[in-house]
Amino acid sequence: MKHKIRLRFKNWKKYVFEFLSVFFAVTFAFLLDRWNENRKERFTEKTILTEIYNGLERDSIDLDNDEKSIKYNIKAVNYFRKIVDNIEVDNDSLPTYYFYLTRDFLTIQNTSGYETLKSIGLEIIENDSLRKTIIDLYEVRYKLHRKFTEEYDENKYMRNYFEKINTSISPNFIYDIRGNITGIKQPLDLNEKEKNLIKSYLWKLEINRLDRESAIKRNKSRIGEVRNYIKENLK
Helix, strand or coil: CHHHHHHHHHHHHHHHHHHHHHHHHHHHHHHHHHHHHHHHHHHHHHHHHHHHHHHHHHHHHHHHHHHHHHHHHHHHHHHHHHHHCCCCCCCCHHHHHHHHHCCCCCCCCCCCCHHHHHHHHHHHHHCHHHHHHHHHHHHHHHHHHHHHHHHHHHHHHHHHHHHHHHHHHHHHEEEEECCCCECCCCCCCCCCCCCHHHHHHHHHHHHHHHHHHHHHHHHHHHHHHHHHHHHHHHC
């Protein structure tokens, strides 16, 4: 009898040992798999954030170039304002300022990193605040900037202002034998009504450019904040 009890106890210990062995093996395998999955997710997160970080740097450079162009746009407005007022100008600068006066802009946004993030899943970004900040930048600020730049009617400079200004100004241009603009004859023979009309277009161009310049500065500041946020998260 005692022998049977010992045998049962021995078998019970064996079953418990086997059960615990299997339990711990399965649990360890699960934890290891989960650890590997988390490691892959963090690697993917880091890769995407790095891509977004680099893309935002290029966006910042593009905005810098836009800001420089706007400075030329505004100089062009002041240059032609002088011409309308019959204030003598440097003829050598005419082709450059004529080019920039009603030049339109294209919005270049490097969104490949964000598109990759969306395709994988936004939840891959572990930090909730960072994820929301990135979404706000691309889904709100970038889309508004594109609409403001390319769809807002007042900012379609070539269509709205070129012909109107050109009709009064271009008959006075001086050309070389190759057809290149080299200067303008002054003083212009414009009556007061024509002068005021052109000045109103120039004023509108300048105001719109300044408005766009402010939008660029705000976006550059926001991009800088997001890049710093990403940089902190990558440490």
